[in-house]
Amino acid sequence: MLFTVRLENEHRPSSPLALDCFAGPMQAVVPDGGPDDNIVLGALHRLASGNRRGARSSQRGPETRPSVSVLGKTGAKYLQPPKAHQQLDSEMPRTQLHTSAKDYTPSAPNERKGFFELFGPAPEPQTELARYRILAPKAGVRVSPLCLGAMSLGDQWTGWMGSGIDTTGSEKLLDAFYEAGGNFIDTSCNYQDEQSEMIIGEWMEKRGNRDEIVLATEKPLPHEDSLKKLRTSYIDLLYVHWWDYSTTIEEIMLSLNDLVKAGKVMYLGVSDAPAWIVAQANQYARDHALQPFVIYQGNWNLALRDMERDILPMARAFGMAIAPWGALGGGRFKEPEELKARAKEKTLRAGLEPTENELKVGQALKEVAHEIGGGVALAIVALAWCRQMYPDCYPLIGGTKLQHLKSHIEALNIKLSPQQMEKLSNAVPFDWGFLYDMFGTDPHYLPEGKPKNPALSSAGHIKFVNYA
Numbered sequence: 001m002l003f004t005v006r007l008e009n010e011h012r013p014s015s016p017l018a019l020d021c022f023a024g025p026m027q028a029v030v031p032d033g034g035p036d037d038n039i040v041l042g043a044l045h046r047l048a049s050g051n052r053r054g055a056r057s058s059q060r061g062p063e064t065r066p067s068v069s070v071l072g073k074t075g076a077k078y079l080q081p082p083k084a085h086q087q088l089d090s091e092m093p094r095t096q097l098h099t100s101a102k103d104y105t106p107s108a109p110n111e112r113k114g115f116f117e118l119f120g121p122a123p124e125p126q127t128e129l130a131r132y133r134i135l136a137p138k139a140g141v142r143v144s145p146l147c148l149g150a151m152s153l154g155d156q157w158t159g160w161m162g163s164g165i166d167t168t169g170s171e172k173l174l175d176a177f178y179e180a181g182g183n184f185i186d187t188s189c190n191y192q193d194e195q196s197e198m199i200i201g202e203w204m205e206k207r208g209n210r211d212e213i214v215l216a217t218e219k220p221l222p223h224e225d226s227l228k229k230l231r232t233s234y235i236d237l238l239y240v241h242w243w244d245y246s247t248t249i250e251e252i253m254l255s256l257n258d259l260v261k262a263g264k265v266m267y268l269g270v271s272d273a274p275a276w277i278v279a280q281a282n283q284y285a286r287d288h289a290l291q292p293f294v295i296y297q298g299n300w301n302l303a304l305r306d307m308e309r310d311i312l313p314m315a316r317a318f319g320m321a322i323a324p325w326g327a328l329g330g331g332r333f334k335e336p337e338e339l340k341a342r343a344k345e346k347t348l349r350a351g352l353e354p355t356e357n358e359l360k361v362g363q364a365l366k367e368v369a370h371e372i373g374g375g376v377a378l379a380i381v382a383l384a385w386c387r388q389m390y391p392d393c394y395p396l397i398g399g400t401k402l403q404h405l406k407s408h409i410e411a412l413n414i415k416l417s418p419q420q421m422e423k424l425s426n427a428v429p430f431d432w433g434f435l436y437d438m439f440g441t442d443p444h445y446l447p448e449g450k451p452k453n454p455a456l457s458s459a460g461h462i463k464f465v466n467y468a
Contacts, residue, residue, distance in 0.1 A: 128412035130181020135214075136392050137319035139267050139294040141236065143184040143214045145387070145412055147323060148177045148405075149396035150185060153199045154192025164192060165400045170199045171206075176402050178209065180409055186297075186323070186396055188218040188241065189226050201231035218271060220244075223259060238265045239297060243273035249281045257290040269323070271297035275310035282318045292318065297396075299326035302333070302365070302382055303357045305430050312390060313442060316467075320392075327386045327395035328379050329358065335378065336362050357428045364427035368420045376414070379404075383411035385424050 125131050132142040153173070155164040165173065174185075187196045197217065204210045216237035217226050227233065238259065240252065259265040270278055270293045278293055285292040296315050300307040304326060315322055332339060332354070339354040339362055354362075365378040372381070387393050397408040416424070432441070440452030443464040451457060451464070 125181055127180045127409055129409050131412075132183070135267070135394075136294045136321035138292060139321070141214055141267065143394065144182040145394065146182065146383075146408060147184040147186050147216070147394045147396050148174070148182055149325065149398035150187035150196045150200060151191045152398050152400050153187070154195030156193040156195050167199055167202075169400070171203050173400070173402065173405065174200070174203050176405055178207070180406075183212055184214045184216070184394065186216040189220070194229060197226055197229040201229050205231045216269065223264060227264065234263060235265050237267045237269050237295065239269040239271045240273065241271050243270075243277050249277070249284055253281055253285050253290050257285070260291040267291070267295070268293050269295040269297060272299075275314040279314050279318070293320060295321040295323055295394075297323040297325055300324035300386065301326045301329045302361045302385060302424055303329055303355075303428055305428075308430070309432060309436065315390075316445075321394060322390050322392060323394045323396060324386055325396045327383055328397070329361070329382065331399075332358050333365055333378050333382045334362055335366050360427050364424050368416070368424060371420065372414065376410075377407050380407060380411040380414055381416070381424070383408060384414040384416050385421065387411070388416055388421060
């Protein structure tokens with residue numbers, strides 16, 4: 001039996017089985033003795049009318065009414081719509097079944113397609129920002145590989161934090177990120193004296209794209225306040241902003257899980273907390289069937305690599321992603337000459353004398369950028385290093401200028417060689433401290449897979465499987 005699903009405007013909405021839309025009718029061939037007609041046609045009915053939450057409007061197609069036609073064998077009697085569709089139609093009023101005989105025209109045998117031929121490849125994304133990734137081994141939500149940090153959205157902190165951007169400028173920046181394919185946005189309840197959340201909420205309401213955005217925000221203020229400012233009923237990713245040691249792990253995890261059970265939060269993250277705290281919290285969540293932390297946000301870059309001691313190994317062990325908020329060094333990863341010139345500015349970030357480490361990192365970035373060629377910005381190289389150091393890494397990119405945003409997106413096209421990665425990693429000597437300087441780190445994540453522990457080395461020759 002050949003089933004054909006036609007759409008009135010030749011667009012097909014996506015479904016849990018289809019990630020994009022194509023023009024033309026959908027067809028499926030069901031051999032004699034196959035599934036019951038009601039079941040198959042009902043499935044195609046749902047396929048034609050189902051929209052996948054979180055998909056782009058361009059992927060879903062316009063809000064139209066798909067029509068479902070049932071075709072029998074060539075020369076056979078036309079199959080009338082089964083009763084099951086009347087129930088489906090009442091459940092899904094947007095769907096319209098065409099029941100007249102003129103709708104049921106059989107296809108030629110050579111035009112019939114198998115079920116798995118229904119789904120062709122999705123169109124290539126406009127930029128690499130739209131090539132989404134699974135957030136983490138423990139979180140199946142699909143996000144853009146860079147996260148837009150919204151600390152600069154608003155002008156309440158203008159001066160001591162540099163130049164903020166007003167509502168109009170903020171919406172232009174959000175539009176540029178969204179139109180390039182970005183869907184991962186990070187804000188906080190207190191950024192720009194709460195102005196950041198309000199701007200994002202108003203922007204999503206104007207664009208009607210809330211279900212396409214993976215929205216992250218941070219506490220400590222009451223959750224309902226953020227929901228009101230963001231004009232939404234739920235948060236995709238809620239971070240504990242920092243750990244203040246005033247509340248027990250049990251109380252925190254139980255309270256957060258209540259928000260998840262209530263449908264007000266989808267996933268949990270943690271920011272700026274010790275590795276041992278996060279490990280205890282996730283183990284408690286695992287033992288008591290609670291929602292765990294699936295992502296860690298912290299300050300990590302070429303000049304500040306302390307997260308590599310315990311936080312990154314902890315994240316690997318619990319299947320967590322990493323979102324470094326300092327991947328660009330606060331805008332201070334520049335050529336040494338430019339960095340010295342910026343020290344004359346009177347802002348918190350720029351108006352400081354460059355440190356020795358910043359100068360060394362700037363020089364290493366300059367050399368690697370020269371090797372890559374094409375006038376690659378140093379910030380692009382710094383982002384590429386971060387992303388290649390940890391597989392589930394989503395650097396936060398901020399700023400106030402559209403050209404900087406476009407430049408950051410270009411980092412997704414950069415692939416550093418092992419030699420370039422080594423040069424950057426060695427720009428500033430990293431003190432692992434005890435016990436790593438004595439016994440080494442996990443050899444599973446070393447490029448050569450060989451332990452740097454003298455005791456293990458003297459015990460024999462062994463090569464560890466590389467998990468990096």
